[in-house]
Structures are given as structure tokens and as C-alpha cells.
Amino acid sequence: MSVGWRDLGANGQALAEAVYTALDRTAELRTAGGDDEAPPSSSTLWAWVMGGAETRDRLAATWRRYPALKDDVAALLDRAAVASLPRVAAAATEDAVARRIGTGAAIRLLPSRATPDQTYVVITLDDPDRTPGQLIAVTGDDLVVQRLDPPVDGTIQVLTETASDLVRALADAETRVWLL
Amino acid sequence: MTTGRVRVVVATTEGPAEIRRITAEDPSLRSVICLAGTSQALPISNAYDAFVRAPTGMIERAVGHPAFRVDVDRPIGDGESWQLGLYLAHRLKAAGRLAEDGAPADGVLWATGRVDHDGRIGSVGRIDVKLRRSGESWRPEAAPVLAIVPVADREQIEEGAAPAGFELLPVDQVDMVIQHLGLGIPRPVRAGPPWRFVGGLAAAGVVAIVLVLSPADVGIEPPPAVEAPLPASTRVASPPTAAFEPMALRLALEEKHAQTSDAGCAGAGTLAAVEPGAETVAGVCALRWSVANTGAVSAHVWLYAVVEGAFREYASRTRSSGYAAGRLEPGAVASVTVAPPSWLRRAATVRAILVVAAGERPQIDQVFTDIDLASADDLDRKVAGLIDLGVHVVDRRHRLIPSLR
Incomplete structure (x- = not known):
């Protein structure tokens, strides 16, 4: 107990x-x-x-x-953490994870229409007054850290390469994510 | 410069920043300005997003889409002088005339100026420095370069400051430049037809109305042409031949307030024109979305509106939606009316999707065939697919606050 x-x-x-x-x-x-x-x-x-x-x-x-x-x-x-997002249930996904929902925030991955090898990471905070400064993802034995700009209307948007460690980690169902 | 492709550069004190490409992104994203195809978003991206997104931003109101990515070949620093160049680039892009990705251009537009909500162009300063830097560091491919500067800053431009091949055009309204570029100015539209509420919930499935309206059908007078004054020093191009202009199809919104809180939308009520997306007062029982053809030629329109919200999950046998599609003659107006369920007491979001094309497009008809069964995510995907078809798409949301009794 x-x-x-x-x-x-x-x-x-x-x-x-x-x-x-x-x-x-x-x-x-x-x-x-x-x-x-x-x-x-x-x-x-x-x-x-x-x-x-x-x-x-x-x-x-x-x-x-x-x-x-x-x-x-x-x-x-x-x-x-300001927000934590658990592993994604295996049954909920067949391919790469495009959306994660956790306590305090949700994260979406959206490929750029302008440049398909770049991806938007969109973090939506449940409480728009919280201002996390970094994202930490634990994937396998690796730790990925991403500095975050201040949110605008409760949303933080990061544009990065689709092949980046960040996108690879967030697209992995086994990854756990925290916003600090 | 009334026809052909135009390259747009934003004047900065470090030299001209060329707009390499404009891409419509997913409507849920914030707009960004990136450096030359990289994922490096410039610090002005947040300000650019505010400049794009309605109701405060200019771009969405002008071109009907709320999220873009712009690639430039040089960083643009702080300040607001980039607004005029970006605005003009979006208007050219919407007209299919922006020279992108190094494609050959028939003319070059060099612009600096702030743009306010009403399209007035404000002073930015340091124009001499921007002109000098352009002369030192830039060899435009086409001449003359039309240099758009605020009228308020004209006095600070010294004789001979402009590089060879520059033709200065001082302006105080964006419409003056739009007309100079032959893009046409949307003409004012008289109020639409008398309100006739066909309220309640439509049965499952879409209520489709195919419209082929003439001005007489809807009580719209042919709108008068607007002639904006141009500076005497400006060479005025002759008006272009009437052509299909998607921007001439204007989406408008009216809220209906019930006469009494008990009457619902069945009574006479009152109507108020509002800016889509603006905060409005409670007590709204229905919305009417209208599209008016303010242009000189007919167009084909598809207009769909739906009340979004969780209640759709448990009221799935009913739909609060409206759909109209068909040819719209010059001066004509088509509209759809939607109302949330009478028992809804929480605020709801009403989404309107307008598609405009020069003629019939079976692919677009297909998109709307099953739209009433679409979730919000499905609608996002449909809108993305429509944008990919290269047609003019307006995607707007408006928050409706019903009676709070």
C-alpha cells in the first residue's frame, strides 16, 4: 500500500x-x-x-x-514537474505517436506542410498561467531536454527537424515526458 | 505591375529580406517566420502570428486562413516595419502572383511600413538607412523596383537616397498599393436579405441548398466601384480586365438574439453584425453566416457551418449545421443559419468553412458529401485537403454564448 x-x-x-x-x-x-x-x-x-x-x-x-x-x-x-505525460498505451497506437495527453498538458506532433522533414511540437497547458521552461523526455536509457519559450495563450510551439531526438522521443509510445 | 509574378522583399536596416515562400499551415498552429527553409523560427514570429490571426490580425481577414509559415532569406529584427511587406506578399500569394522559391519575377516590391487594423500605413523611420543598405548589398533581378514607403516618412528620404532603379511610392493605405498591383479592392456590400430564421435542428445529415442567385433574388444592389486616391507622382496602371478574384467573396456573420429569454429563436428577435471570432454578449440563439460576391464575375461557393462541442457526442441523431453550395452571381449573397440545441446553456463554438472557386469542382463536392459526420479533427483534415487543392478556403470559428437563464 x-x-x-x-x-x-x-x-x-x-x-x-x-x-x-x-x-x-x-x-x-x-x-x-x-x-x-x-x-x-x-x-x-x-x-x-x-x-x-x-x-x-x-x-x-x-x-x-x-x-x-x-x-x-x-x-x-x-x-x-508542471505537467507529466505518461507512456502511451500500446493499444492506442499502431504507428508513431502523434498525440500525448497527460496531467497538466497535452502534446501534438504536426508535420509542417511547408517542409515535410520538419515537425511542429505543440504543447497545450491545462493551466495557461503555468510557464514551464523545459521539456524532459526519458526514452529508453536516453534523456532528451528541450528548452521551451514562454507559452502564448497556454500554448508552446516548437518547430524542429522530424529526425531530431525530440520528435523521435515524443513519437515513441514508451517515452515519458515532463514539463518543468 | 498589375499583372505577372512579383517578388516581395521586406526592407530592413541590414538589407532587404526576400520572402522566399508562404505556406498555409494547419489552422491550429501559430504562424511562424523561418529563416530560409530551416526550422529556426525568428523572434518576431509571435508578433507575426498576432498580425495574421483574426479578429485582431489583418491577414486572416484578408485571405481567410489563420496560420502560415513564411520563409525569408535574411533575419528580420524587432519592430513592426515588416508588416506592410508581409501583408502585400500574402495578398499576392492569394492571387497566385507571388514569385516564390527563386521563380522568375516580372517585378520587385520593396516595402517598409506598419499596418494598423484599418489598413492605414504608419511611420517606421530609418528609411534612408534601409534604402542605402539595399543599394549596397542587393542587385534586384527586375527593374524598376517599386519601393513602398509610408507617406508619413516621405520627408525623411533625402534626394538621391534611393538606389538606381527604385521607384518610390509613398502611401498611407494598403488599398492604394493593392490597387496599384491590380489586385482589386473588395467593394462594400449592402446588408444581406431580410432575416428569415429557419431555426431548430436539422435532421441527421446535411441540409443542402444549391443556390444560383442573382442580385434581384436577394435584394442586393450592384455595389459601386471604389476609387482610392493615389499620389500624383504615382504612375497609375489602367484597370485590369474583370477576372475571377477569390478575395471578392466576403464572409460575414450575424448573431440573432431572442426577443425574450423564453421566446427562443422562433420569435422576431434582433440581429447584429459581428466580427467572426470577436467576443460578444450572451443571449445568442442563432448565427447566420453569409457570403457575398462583391466581385465583377460569378464564382462557385461552398458554405458549411456547424455547431461544435461535446454535446454532439450524445445528441448524435441531430445536427446543428447548414450547407449551401452553388454559383454566386456578382452582387448575390448566400447564407446558412445554425443554432445550438435550445437546451444548451454553455457557450458553444460555431465553425464556418467557405470554399471559393471559379467554377464547379466535383472534388470539392466530394469533400462536403459526408461532412456532417465529421469530427473536429476530420474537419481539420478536410480543410487541409481543400487548401491542398489550391482553392480559396476560409475557416472561421465564432463563440456563441446562449441565454444564461
Whole structure:
């Protein structure tokens, strides 16, 4: 049985924070002490997610070694995200995904009529007052990050190459997406 | 420059930016300006989108489509001086006269100016710099280059500032340029026929009315020609021979308000002409979409209107829609009336699709055959298919707020 954060109450939340901090520090100490078998701490994972291309390569390598850490990153992103969009149900799609609907936002992929090898990524926010600054997609062991312009009337539009990592990730039913 | 293909360049202080191509995109997208076929959207794209989309934008009102991609060969910076060049390029594109993708041009239009909602051209400044940079960095393929500048900025252009081969045309209204290009100015239309509400819900399927109307049938007087004044220094081309002009088919909208909240749309009610897409007051019981032929030659029109909304899902045996198709003579008006179900209390969106062609087109008839069974996404696809056919398509939505009692 899982318990939601809000269900914990003040004391429960304080206890959970203390346990999290202790586990995180333990992981950091093991890594710093030369323990090659120690997985990275949550703080380190988060830093890698928010870092540049190099840290994302380290993240991908770590996920290959510790697949369970992908769920840890997903949980962190869930907590921080303005909107999250889950995997697309397999039965709902036969080919590439053209539309994703999640909590807080929906995403559509529309090929450009002017230049078919370019695609519009259209993000529609449920709450037009929210202003996510980046899109993060986890596809396989890779992390794709796209900087976002401010929304206009609750919509963010990105024009990019159809062969780009972003479009490939969003068209993959297995990809999970967050807007931060 | 009243015939033939025209290349349009937007004057900037860094040199002229040529409009390489204009493409109608999916209506749900925002318009963008991209650099030379790349996916790099210029920072002015948001301002361009606002300039396109009705009710505030000029382009959708002029050409009937709300989303475009424009490719230019050089970045266009901040400011609003690009508006005139983009507006003229869209009008030329709609008339099939924009020289795109390096195709040979019979003339070159060099433009700078702001354009307001009423088509007035406003001052932009630094025109001397733009002219000088054009002279330094650009060799136009055709001469003369017609340089359109705001009348308000004429004084700041020094003698000899324009490069050789430039012919300056100071203007204060876009219609002056439109006439100069031989594109024709839409003429004013008298109010349509007296309101006759054929209310309620149509039975499943489309109610089709084939119209072949003459001015006498609908009480429309042949509209008077409009002659816009041109500067004395301008060479005025002789009026072109009357030809099919899709822009002369004008879509208009009227809202009907019930006389009392209990009367519904069956009573006399009142009518008000509104701008499609504009916010209006509650208490509307029906909408009438009309298309008027303000041109000099007949045209073939297809006009479809439907009330969109979730209620269609559970009221699928009824349809709030109207359809009219047929030949429309000069001065004639065709219209369709749609009303949401009487029990609907929430705002609903009414969508109108107008297609205009020079003559009969069986392919277009086919598109409308099953349109009343189409979902919103299906309608988007149908509109995209119609645009691909190369005909003039107007796709408008209007929010209808019924009586709130």
C-alpha cells in the first residue's frame, strides 16, 4: 500500500524528509569513499538531469547499470514537474505517436506542410498561467531536454527537424515526458 | 505591375529580406517566420502570428486562413516595419502572383511600413538607412523596383537616397498599393436579405441548398466601384480586365438574439453584425453566416457551418449545421443559419468553412458529401485537403454564448 505525501501529516513528512536525507547522504559517502558498486545519490541524479549533454551521458550509463534508478528519476521529475505525460498505451497506437495527453498538458506532433522533414511540437497547458521552461523526455536509457519559450495563450510551439531526438522521443509510445 | 509574378522583399536596416515562400499551415498552429527553409523560427514570429490571426490580425481577414509559415532569406529584427511587406506578399500569394522559391519575377516590391487594423500605413523611420543598405548589398533581378514607403516618412528620404532603379511610392493605405498591383479592392456590400430564421435542428445529415442567385433574388444592389486616391507622382496602371478574384467573396456573420429569454429563436428577435471570432454578449440563439460576391464575375461557393462541442457526442441523431453550395452571381449573397440545441446553456463554438472557386469542382463536392459526420479533427483534415487543392478556403470559428437563464 502506498501513501501519498499529503496523507503523511506534518510529523510523517518531517520523518520522510529525514530518512530521504540520510539515504541520500549515505549514497554520496559510499561513492566518495570509492565504492564502485554504490549507485549515485538522488541529489547526484538530479544534478545530472539538470546538467548538460555530458552529465546526461553519465546518467544514461548509470541507468544501464542500475535500471531501477530510472524510476527514482521519474519520481523526482513527477514531484517537480508542471505537467507529466505518461507512456502511451500500446493499444492506442499502431504507428508513431502523434498525440500525448497527460496531467497538466497535452502534446501534438504536426508535420509542417511547408517542409515535410520538419515537425511542429505543440504543447497545450491545462493551466495557461503555468510557464514551464523545459521539456524532459526519458526514452529508453536516453534523456532528451528541450528548452521551451514562454507559452502564448497556454500554448508552446516548437518547430524542429522530424529526425531530431525530440520528435523521435515524443513519437515513441514508451517515452515519458515532463514539463518543468 | 498589375499583372505577372512579383517578388516581395521586406526592407530592413541590414538589407532587404526576400520572402522566399508562404505556406498555409494547419489552422491550429501559430504562424511562424523561418529563416530560409530551416526550422529556426525568428523572434518576431509571435508578433507575426498576432498580425495574421483574426479578429485582431489583418491577414486572416484578408485571405481567410489563420496560420502560415513564411520563409525569408535574411533575419528580420524587432519592430513592426515588416508588416506592410508581409501583408502585400500574402495578398499576392492569394492571387497566385507571388514569385516564390527563386521563380522568375516580372517585378520587385520593396516595402517598409506598419499596418494598423484599418489598413492605414504608419511611420517606421530609418528609411534612408534601409534604402542605402539595399543599394549596397542587393542587385534586384527586375527593374524598376517599386519601393513602398509610408507617406508619413516621405520627408525623411533625402534626394538621391534611393538606389538606381527604385521607384518610390509613398502611401498611407494598403488599398492604394493593392490597387496599384491590380489586385482589386473588395467593394462594400449592402446588408444581406431580410432575416428569415429557419431555426431548430436539422435532421441527421446535411441540409443542402444549391443556390444560383442573382442580385434581384436577394435584394442586393450592384455595389459601386471604389476609387482610392493615389499620389500624383504615382504612375497609375489602367484597370485590369474583370477576372475571377477569390478575395471578392466576403464572409460575414450575424448573431440573432431572442426577443425574450423564453421566446427562443422562433420569435422576431434582433440581429447584429459581428466580427467572426470577436467576443460578444450572451443571449445568442442563432448565427447566420453569409457570403457575398462583391466581385465583377460569378464564382462557385461552398458554405458549411456547424455547431461544435461535446454535446454532439450524445445528441448524435441531430445536427446543428447548414450547407449551401452553388454559383454566386456578382452582387448575390448566400447564407446558412445554425443554432445550438435550445437546451444548451454553455457557450458553444460555431465553425464556418467557405470554399471559393471559379467554377464547379466535383472534388470539392466530394469533400462536403459526408461532412456532417465529421469530427473536429476530420474537419481539420478536410480543410487541409481543400487548401491542398489550391482553392480559396476560409475557416472561421465564432463563440456563441446562449441565454444564461
